[in-house]
Each structure stands twice: as structure tokens, then as C-alpha cells.
Amino acid sequence: MNTRNILLTSLLAGALGLAALTLSPLAIKSASAHECPPDAVSCFVEGRMTGGGRIDTSNIRWPPVPGTIVTHGFELHCNAAELPNGFQVNWNGIADVGSNRFHLETLEDVLCWDDPNISPTPPNAPFDTLSAHGYGRYNGQSGAYLFIKLTDAGEPGRYDEATIVVYDKFGILQLDVTGKLKYGNHQAHKATG
Numbered sequence: 215m216n217t218r219n220i221l222l223t224s225l226l227a228g229a230l231g232l233a234a235l236t237l238s239p240l241a242i243k244s245a246s247a248h249e250c251p252p253d254a255v256s257c258f259v260e261g262r263m264t265g266g267g268r269i270d271t272s273n274i275r276w277p278p279v280p281g282t283i284v285t286h287g288f289e290l291h292c293n294a295a296e297l298p299n300g301f302q303v304n305w306n307g308i309a310d311v312g313s314n315r316f317h318l319e320t321l322e323d324v325l326c327w328d329d330p331n332i333s334p335t336p337p338n339a340p341f342d343t344l345s346a347h348g349y350g351r352y353n354g355q356s357g358a359y360l361f362i363k364l365t366d367a368g369e370p371g372r373y374d375e376a377t378i379v380v381y382d383k384f385g386i387l388q389l390d391v392t393g394k395l396k397y398g399n400h401q402a403h404k405a406t407g
């Protein structure tokens with residue numbers, strides 16, 4: 215099992231019960247190294263992805279509230295050293311009390327690859343999937359952790375997909391969702407210059 219699978223397993227396990235909702239420092243550390251998925255056509259691809267929209271939350275894992283509205287917007291480079299890199303997500307809380315937001319401050323690691331199961335048409339970039347993790351502000355408080363996986367499956371964006379996981383600075387799970395876009399679009403771009 216590679217580090218990505220360990221991370222995803224820990225994240226999924228975290229959604230299964232309150233006792234497992236805290237992300238351990240070890241789990242955060244295990245996410246710090248990226249490995250290419252074994253079925254990637256090409257990996258460590260240069261470029262960037264932009265976009266955003268509203269995510270289908272039919273299968274949201276946290277908060278476990280049907281109808282939760284999750285919107286996001288981003289510009290991310292496949293190389294964390296290339297700027298700018300930004301990611302923001304907003305969602306409503308349990309029982310629709312208040313609104314929550316995460317704003318990326320530090321992009322720790324990012325990886326772009328070509329998933330053989332995704333065929334963007336027309337192909338605007340040599341990759342279709344970006345995963346990354348980093349730290350930022352959750353409701354204004356720095357030190358929150360973000361994991362994301364974003365795909366571009368062509369246009370319109372209804373087949374594009376986003377996985378977004380947010381832990382607050384105390385390691386408490388605040389958002390865990392995977393879904394296709396109800397509105398919006400993800401667009402992969404080839405490297406320029």
C-alpha cells in the first residue's frame with residue numbers, strides 16, 4: 215500500500231465514527247510524500263489546473279447532512295514552487311448552522327498525472343488529475359489541513375470530480391466529500407514557456 219492509499223484509507227476510516235475523526239500527526243506526516251498511482255499513464259506532469267463550482271454532495275461523508283452545499287475555487291500549479299497557488303472551499307455546517315470556509319495558505323505537496331480512466335475532450339493538457347495537500351485557515355484560524363484530488367474530464371464540467379478533506383488545527387475532521395460538479399468546471403492547462 216503506497217502512501218496515498220494509506221492516506222485515503224485513514225481519511226475514509228475517519229469518516230466512519232467519531233472516535234476516528236481526529237487525524238493523528240503520524241497520518242499527516244504519511245501524507246507528505248507523493249507516489250504515482252500504479253495505473254497512471256504519465257506522472258509528475260507540469261502544468262496547472264484552474265476552476266471551481268458546486269459539488270454534488272449526495273455521498274458526502276462529513277458533515278453527514280443531506281443537502282450540504284459545498285462550493286470551491288482554485289488555481290493550482292503541478293509544481294508547488296510555481297505561483298500563484300490558491301484554493302478556497304465554503305460549506306454550510308451541521309443543521310445548516312453558520313457557514314464554514316477554508317483558505318489555502320501553504321501548498322505542501324502537489325502531483326499531477328494522467329488517469330487512464332479519464333479522457334478530457336479535447337485534451338488541453340497532458341494530465342487530468344491533480345492531488346495536493348497543504349495548510350491554511352479554517353474559519354479564520356491557521357493550521358488547518360487540506361487534502362484535495364481534482365479531476366478534469368472535459369467539458370461541460372459535469373463529469374469533473376473533486377475530493378476535498380479539511381481538518382481543523384486541532385486535527386478534527388470538518389469536511390470530507392467526493393462528488394462530481396453540479397455546476398462549474400475544472401480545467402487542466404499545459405505548462406507554458
Ligand SMILES: [Ca+2]
Nearest residue numbers: 366367368400
Ligand atoms: Ca472540465
